[in-house]
Amino acid sequence: MSEHELQAIAELKDLAILDASDPAAAMLTSPFHACDIAEADNTVRLFELLHRDEYRPVCGIRTGTGAASQIRVYFRRIHVTSQV
Numbered sequence: 001m002s003e004h005e006l007q008a009i010a011e012l013k014d015l016a017i018l019d020a021s022d023p024a025a026a027m028l029t030s031p032f033h034a035c036d037i038a039e040a041d042n043t044v045r046l047f048e049l050l051h052r053d054e055y056r057p058v059c060g061i062r063t064g065t066g067a068a069s070q071i072r073v074y075f076r077r078i079h080v081t082s083q084v
Contacts, residue, residue: 001043001071006060011050017060017071025061028074038075049075 006012018025028037038055040046049055055075062071 001041001046001073003060003062003069003071005043006071006073009046009050012057012060012073015057015060015073017062020061020063022061024059028058028061036077038077039072040075041070041072046073049073054078 003017006015006017027033037058038049040049050057054077056078058074058076060071060073062069064070
């Protein structure tokens, strides 16, 4: 997705966008965190995750430069307590 697409989504207006070379980005993409992290690289998946209660957006990670730049949005799983 492009940065322009993300800026048009109200829930993501304050989302931090990191470069892929940033150490914090490496932590999110680590296989050790795979069970707690979800990612979206297209708008269908993005809106699916935005509307689920158990995920919160963490940041976007930019890959590429210039016109070829793309952003993946990463979500962290939160613990949801069920109500009986």
